[in-house]
């Protein structure tokens with residue numbers, strides 16, 4: 001899937017439609033975020049996670065921004081394990097009345113950290129906006145249909161999966177099985193394997209496929225709210241990160257609608273024979289409940 005400033009062809013729009021329907025996961029290239037910036041942001045993320053724990057704990061996650069230590073989150077809330085073997089750092093919107101809630105490592109310790117993360121955030125957000133308008137076009141909607149859910153509610157999640165020391169409970173994963181909650185996610189990693197997708201969430205036993213790394217490309221996936229809007233025409237696909245013994249870094253950028261957006265089945269996505277599968281829901285209510293469960 002190509003995404004550039006120039007005109008997009010109808011063939012590319014149908015290719016996007018099929019990718020959202022078949023897998024809910026696809027690669028995105030020519031997205032306008034330079035690979036150098038991606039690598040720089042990954043390096044800064046590594047710098048942060050390499051700090052002593054007491055330094056990281058000075059920025060504890062508050063209002064869903066800041067640091068969460070190993071095992072603090074469990075993405076598969078049905079699992080009986082202590083939590084996921086990953087540490088994370090969240091950055092929320094940069095330019096609204098909540099921007100002051102963001103937490104930043106001290107400039108003395110990491111001088112270019114905030115600048116790099118803000119630049120990365122802005123660039124990925126603009127690629128995400130463009131992609132969301134293409135997703136609307138692919139559904140025969142007005143280009144700005146999903147952007148009416150402005151101000152968007154994007155979050156950058158930095159992730160670090162440590163190399164393992166000693167024996168661990170088999171049930172513990174890097175990121176346990178989950179689907180993402182919002183509209184779309186744009187993901188990059190340092191190339192260390194581990195990410196897997198399961199195309200049929202209800203099939204038993206579940207079949208997991210590895211997602212290969214393409215340097216400079218985003219792995220994009222559809223989230224639950226987009227699945228609800230489209231009455232499951234677009235798939236919010238189950239995915240996870242397994243433990244490989246190797247250390248791994250990734251950065252997930254979640255593009256979510258404004259909390260007050262009412263997400264209800266699109267007119268073109270239901271019929272008498274295929275009624276809406278989900279009741280309408282306020283985006284903020286759905287997201288808050290999912291986030292609450294992840295930490296409980």
Ligand SMILES: O=C(O)CCC(=O)C(=O)O
Nearest residue numbers: 159175189195241250252
């Ligand atoms: O680290 C990865 O590759 C995936 C992370 C992920 O699925 C998430 O943060 O929601």
Ligand SMILES: [Fe+2]
Nearest residue numbers: 178179180239
């Ligand atoms: Fe995810």
